[in-house]
Amino acid sequence: MHVKKLCLVDCVDKQFSLLYFISSRAILTVLYITYLLREFYILEKVLVAGGAGYIGSHVQKQLLDEGFKVIVYDDLSSGDIVNVLPGAEFIQANILDKDKLNNVMKDGVDAVIHLAAKKAVGESMVNPSLYAENNISGSINILNAMVENQVKYIVFSSSAAVYGMPQYCPIDEKHPINPINYYGYTKLAIEDNMRWFSQLGKLNYAALRYFNAVGYDADGAIRGKERNPQNLMPIIMEAATGKREKLSIFGNDYDTPDGTCVRDYVHVSDLAKAHTLALKYLMNKNTSFAVNLGTGRGTSVQEIVDATEKVIGKKLNYDFAPRRPGDPAKLTANADLAHQLLGWSPQYTNIEEIIQTVWNLEI
Ligand SMILES: NC(=O)c1ccc[n+]([C@@H]2O[C@H](COP(=O)([O-])OP(=O)(O)OC[C@H]3O[C@@H](n4cnc5c(N)ncnc54)[C@H](O)[C@@H]3O)[C@@H](O)[C@H]2O)c1
Numbered sequence: 001m002h003v004k005k006l007c008l009v010d011c012v013d014k015q016f017s018l019l020y021f022i023s024s025r026a027i028l029t030v031l032y033i034t035y036l037l038r039e040f041y042i043l044e045k046v047l048v049a050g051g052a053g054y055i056g057s058h059v060q061k062q063l064l065d066e067g068f069k070v071i072v073y074d075d076l077s078s079g080d081i082v083n084v085l086p087g088a089e090f091i092q093a094n095i096l097d098k099d100k101l102n103n104v105m106k107d108g109v110d111a112v113i114h115l116a117a118k119k120a121v122g123e124s125m126v127n128p129s130l131y132a133e134n135n136i137s138g139s140i141n142i143l144n145a146m147v148e149n150q151v152k153y154i155v156f157s158s159s160a161a162v163y164g165m166p167q168y169c170p171i172d173e174k175h176p177i178n179p180i181n182y183y184g185y186t187k188l189a190i191e192d193n194m195r196w197f198s199q200l201g202k203l204n205y206a207a208l209r210y211f212n213a214v215g216y217d218a219d220g221a222i223r224g225k226e227r228n229p230q231n232l233m234p235i236i237m238e239a240a241t242g243k244r245e246k247l248s249i250f251g252n253d254y255d256t257p258d259g260t261c262v263r264d265y266v267h268v269s270d271l272a273k274a275h276t277l278a279l280k281y282l283m284n285k286n287t288s289f290a291v292n293l294g295t296g297r298g299t300s301v302q303e304i305v306d307a308t309e310k311v312i313g314k315k316l317n318y319d320f321a322p323r324r325p326g327d328p329a330k331l332t333a334n335a336d337l338a339h340q341l342l343g344w345s346p347q348y349t350n351i352e353e354i355i356q357t358v359w360n361l362e363i
Helices: 002-037 054-065 098-106 121-126 127-149 184-199 232-240 267-286 301-312 335-344 349-360
Strands: 045-049 067-072 089-092 110-114 153-159 204-210 212-214 246-252 266-267 289-293 317-323
Touching: 045 054, 045 267, 054 110, 054 127, 054 267, 067 098, 067 127, 089 335, 098 127, 121 127, 121 184, 127 153, 127 184, 153 184, 153 267, 184 204, 204 267, 212 267, 232 246, 232 301, 232 349, 246 301, 266 349, 267 289, 267 335, 289 335, 301 349
Parallel strands: 045 067, 045 110, 067 089, 110 153, 153 204, 204 289, 212 266, 246 317
Antiparallel strands: none
8 A cells, every 4th residue: 555655646646747847848949949940030129210201211111110119219300200100109309308118118128229320411511510519429429329228239321431532443341441521530439439339248239331322212111302312312203303493413524435424322211221231240250340231333324324314204403513522432341341230231232223213202
């Protein structure tokens, strides 16, 4: 009888240890699978400063498509409320508002994508204080709020303007850094601050040095057009739709095949994709970096005009004006590093296809 009881206890014990063994294994397996799948099922909350702007809205779309939670933080100074997509939370506020930034980050933000800036080169030379305050002080507020709330990752919209006059083309990241306008300097100052914060162990950053952003979402999800555009493509569209009497091409005597300036036009959806790749890289590798984002191909202003005429099926009204001071003949990117680190390569390679995505907004 005693032996039988002992056997029973022993048996129950064995079953319990077997159950314990299986369930602990199951928990470990689930944890391991979750760890492996984290790349595919991320639900991190990302604060997108400047998310209602031209590039920010495309970044927003890419984040939502990939399953991130998105908070758009924008004062709408140049952005548009129609660019806030369904599924994104919207906070209308200025990055100069330190308390607001702190309160939003306190609520649990995992990463920041920072695009909020003034970006008119000419204006930055006339009113540097405005750019110092908005771009540099605003960015330092973001960094401070991140440190205060242990937000570890920031992807920042930098610019090819940090390089200044090209000493060689295509420009890689080893090219000397020497901005020739105050706007470019603000980007450099912000990169310097991020580097210091990173060296001091406070956060990790990705500085994405965009070349010329162009195009619109091919699905037509982004409808808000740029206000007071300074860039070539929106100005061409204004000329094409009669909102502007004519287009002026600055300089046709440069040392380029057709005499007009050559630039590296990269589609905005390709740029947007680089942001989520950069974010995942930061989260997985815990390191900081700066990379160029461009196609490596140069297209002249004249080629853009000719391609636009083909796409829209009519002639554009344009003339040639004198060169603008500080405009280099050619500016193209070497984006090999973005490819090596992030696996990023631009999908849009045909300029007419790119222009079509812009024209779709007008027809
Ligand atoms: N467009 C380009 O070709 C290009 C090239 C290189 C770098 N960049 C950089 O990319 C970023 C986005 O540029 P974009 O072309 O989308 O410009 P944009 O003007 O369309 O977007 C900027 C957004 O930031 C917001 N913003 C500005 N100041 C703010 C502030 N103080 N507080 C809160 N929100 C503020 C604006 O309302 C706007 O929605 C900028 O930082 C710009 O310098 C753009």
